[in-house]
Amino acid sequence: MARGSGFWNVLAKRYARQKIADPAAYERKLECTRRYLSAQAEVLEFGCGTGSTALLHAPHVRSIRAIDYSDRMIAIARAKAADQGIGNVTFEVGELGGPSEPENSYDAVLGLNILHLLPDWDAAIAEVFGLLRPGGVFVSSTACLEGTMRAARPLFQVAGALGLLPRVMFLSEDRLIGAITGAGFEIVEHWSHAKGRAVFVVARKPG
């Protein structure tokens, strides 16, 4: 079992039942993402959770490879794909940077509500850059929590180290955007649906 996945395994069933916290923001992100997809697009989603977003995008693309290190999240995602009769999404247990990741092979990579959970989040952005074809897009939505929860942060760190909570990176929006552009991307879209909400970014690998 991958380190850190235990928390998400325990949460998986509850996560699958959870209602979308902000449906308007979610719809806006889906619609915005879709503008950068095409019927021929080959897509990777990492940290896909129970697969809801991948399954919604599936009819608009050629294929989606969706990975998550929690095998229970992936089991639920596979069951949903089977229930919905969706055959162009492959759900796999895995992490970004696995040994079989081919360079220059995706038209779009989605990383939704995941970068702030990766201790090596900036390395992940560089990895995504390598995986995309020239002209391909990286679509991300990231909690930028720097400056928030100062008093509770040590508690988060201890709980994270013990595996009771996920380890959270307290990123700033500036550092996030800096890392994306620093990896070689051009920012195409960059917004938050409301103040303090996740930062949504569409970034293109120059063609």
Ligand SMILES: C[S@@+](CC[C@H](N)C(=O)[O-])C[C@H]1O[C@@H](n2cnc3c(N)ncnc32)[C@H](O)[C@@H]1O
């Ligand atoms: C907050 S959930 C987001 C799920 C989905 N992207 C969404 O927006 O609903 C984070 C997901 O990332 C997965 N995850 C966290 N760290 C990971 C890592 N290093 N590699 C792969 N998956 C990871 C967790 O198992 C969980 O399913």
